Amino acid sequence: xxxxxxxxxxxxxxxxxxxxxxxxxxxxxxxxxxxxxxxxxxxxxxxxxxxxxxxxxxxxxxxxxxxxxxxxxxxxxxxxxxxxxxxxxxxxxxxxxxxxxxxxxxxxxxxxxxxxxxxx
Amino acid sequence: xxxxxxxxxxxxxxxxxxxxxxxxxxxxxxxxxxxxxxxxxxxxxxxxxxxxxxxxxxxxxxxxxxxxxxxxxxxxxxxxxxxxxxxxxxxxxxxxxxxxxxxxxxxxxxxxxxxxxxxx
DNA sequence: CCGTATCCAAGTAGATACTG
DNA sequence: CAGTATCTACTTGGATACGG
Numbered sequence: 001x002x003x004x005x006x007x008x009x010x011x012x013x014x015x016x017x018x019x020x021x022x023x024x025x026x027x028x029x030x031x032x033x034x035x036x037x038x039x040x041x042x043x044x045x046x047x048x049x050x051x052x053x054x055x056x057x058x059x060x061x062x063x064x065x066x067x068x069x070x071x072x073x074x075x076x077x078x079x080x081x082x083x084x085x086x087x088x089x090x091x092x093x094x095x096x097x098x099x100x101x102x103x104x105x106x107x108x109x110x111x112x113x114x115x116x117x118x119x120x
Numbered sequence: 121x122x123x124x125x126x127x128x129x130x131x132x133x134x135x136x137x138x139x140x141x142x143x144x145x146x147x148x149x150x151x152x153x154x155x156x157x158x159x160x161x162x163x164x165x166x167x168x169x170x171x172x173x174x175x176x177x178x179x180x181x182x183x184x185x186x187x188x189x190x191x192x193x194x195x196x197x198x199x200x201x202x203x204x205x206x207x208x209x210x211x212x213x214x215x216x217x218x219x220x221x222x223x224x225x226x227x228x229x230x231x232x233x234x235x236x237x238x239x240x
Numbered sequence: 241c242c243g244t245a246t247c248c249a250a251g252t253a254g255a256t257a258c259t260g
Numbered sequence: 261c262a263g264t265a266t267c268t269a270c271t272t273g274g275a276t277a278c279g280g
Contacts, residue, residue, distance in 0.1 A: 168273075
């Protein structure tokens with residue numbers, strides 16, 4: 001491949017962007033359809049109120065997620081993927097697929113490495 | 121897609137694994153062929169000696185990179201991708217491609233968001 | 241040349257409490 | 261129900277120095 005430097009920088013930026021603790025989980029659930037704030041919170045085990053807010057705000061800022069607030073009492077806010085966000089699900093699914101297929105190999109490699117390291 | 125929960129967890133694990141500051145850069149350069157430690161260090165601007173060691177050790181542990189040390193003076197250590205590591209470059213390239221195509225849209229979305237936020 | 245250890249600054253995320 | 265602010269613990273990564 002030509003121009004590894006530039007390709008890597010672009011890739012590194014995306015990875016850095018979505019590589020935090022919660023972003024892929026949020027995207028994954030939104031890829032199934034529109035969800036309310038609390039619906040997401042309940043479907044993503046372990047996420048705090050604060051982190052869900054921050055994660056959604058970041059995705060909204062990047063144009064990957066659309067936010068729609070209804071001026072009702074109590075408030076109701078819906079989130080869904082934008083077309084740009086949906087276009088990201090393809091590449092992510094490819095990576096998820098790789099993860100599923102190669103997890104055993106990874107775990108085996110880790111175990112073998114740790115066994116060798118323990119022999120010191 | 122069925123089973124979003126499980127797919128996301130697998131995906132989240134890979135992203136967490138390769139989502140640190142240097143891993144994709146190292147993989148990108150190794151995808152071009154075998155390199156010595158210092159060759160990598162000089163090709164990856166900004167990486168510290170320590171972080172390159174840690175990054176390579178992590179990749180080696182997961183079976184993505186192979187390490188070959190020559191008992192010479194001075195020492196010589198070569199790193200290259202394993203077949204497993206090479207299999208990861210496909211999905212990563214898809215993501216890099218997405219990054220290249222959609223960077224302008226991302227930056228535009230960010231600018232628009234920040235402009236709206238500044239209107240408070 | 242390559243690897244490791246120590247120290248430390250900065251970033252990240254959880255808990256909690258409060259607001260509209 | 262959704263969002264914000266504050267405080268704090270933990271993790272990450274850079275600088276530096278030393279060892280094989």
